[in-house]
Amino acid sequence: MGSDTLYIIAALVIAIVLHELAHGVVARAFGDKTAQAAGRLTLNPLKHVDRMGTIAVPALLAIGQLAAFGGVMFMYGWAKPVPVTPGALRLNGVPHPRQLMAVVAAAGPVANFLLAVLGGLLLYTKLSPIFLTYFIAINLTLGIFNLPRAADGWRAHRGGGFAAGGCEILGAFREIWDFWRIARPFHPARRLGAGGRAFRPVPGRDEPRAALGGEPSAGLDGA
Numbered sequence: 446m447g448s449d450t451l452y453i454i455a456a457l458v459i460a461i462v463l464h465e466l467a468h469g470v471v472a473r474a475f476g477d478k479t480a481q482a483a484g485r486l487t488l489n490p491l492k493h494v495d496r497m498g499t500i501a502v503p504a505l506l507a508i509g510q511l512a513a514f515g516g517v518m519f520m521y522g523w524a525k526p527v528p529v530t531p532g533a534l535r536l537n538g539v540p541h542p543r544q545l546m547a548v549v550a551a552a553g554p555v556a557n558f559l560l561a562v563l564g565g566l567l568l569y570t571k572l573s574p575i576f577l578t579y580f581i582a583i584n585l586t587l588g589i590f591n592l593p594r595a596a597d598g599w600r601a602h603r604g605g606g607f608a609a610g611g612c613e614i615l616g617a618f619r620e621i622w623d624f625w626r627i628a629r630p631f632h633p634a635r636r637l638g639a640g641g642r643a644f645r646p647v648p649g650r651d652e653p654r655a656a657l658g659g660e661p662s663a664g665l666d667g668a
Contacts, residue, residue, distance in 0.1 A: 449575065450507070450517040456580040457503065458490050460557060460587050461524040465493050467556035468527040472549045477533040485527050498523035521586065557588035 466488065469480030484492055494500065503522040510517045529549055531542035561584040564577045 449579075452573075452576040452579050453517055453520045453583070454503075456576065456583045457520050457522055459580070460560060460584045461499070461522060462488060462490050462493050463556050463560060464553040464587060464591070465524045465527045467552040468529065468549055471552040472527070472529045472534065475534040475536065475545050475549070477530050477549075479528045479530045479533065483528055485525075493524035495523060495525040499525070520583070523587075554588040554591040557584040557591070560584040561588065 466486065469486045472479070473481055473486060480486055499522055503520050506520055506522075507517050510519070529546070531546045532540060534540065534542055534545035534549065536545065561581045564581040564584065568574060568577050568581075
């Protein structure tokens with residue numbers, strides 16, 4: 446096995462583990478302990494292994510490239526989906542399953558884009574440029590391919606499946622915007638007005654909307 450193949454495998458493992466970890470960490474920040482209870486808030490790759498996405502698909506890609514080109518030039522895969530319970534996601538104690546699921550779903554691609562930026566910055570250090578090149582390419586690919594799945598947060602509360610169409614990105618972004626509009630008046634920086642007086646939200650306009658009923662558990666796919 447060549448050094449390039451090892452670089453590709455290492456970059457892919459780091460990218461997919463941190464992708465899934467980002468989903469779980471953000472969900473935990475909003476009060477959902479489902480991923481934590483499942484032991485998924487860890488950097489241990491074995492906890493995130495998916496038989497299809499982490500083993501079968503990368504193996505088939507490697508075999509196909511070795512047969513066709515004599516070497517592995519690229520790799521793709523995904524980790525086991527992180528379990529999330531939309532109804533457990535809360536802001537200031539109030540459930541917002543649609544908006545917060547959109548934020549949780551977007552955390553994975555955002556993490557990949559940030560890792561790609563980090564890889565680009567590290568290129569200036571000339572530290573293992575071959576590995577960093579693969580690292581950047583894999584993270585950008587994962588981030589772009591997972592953007593449509595940001596719509597999971599828009600659909601999961603309705604019991605729908607994972608997002609399949611890129612056009613639904615707009616729906617997810619709309620939910621994230623709704624979340625920001627709701628959360629902004631309650632941000633600590635806005636609670637104090639002129640003279641140190643407490644900011645009071647306007648009823649019906651600034652107060653968070655309560656969601657009705659519980660929500661089923663959902664999985665955030667890693668690819």
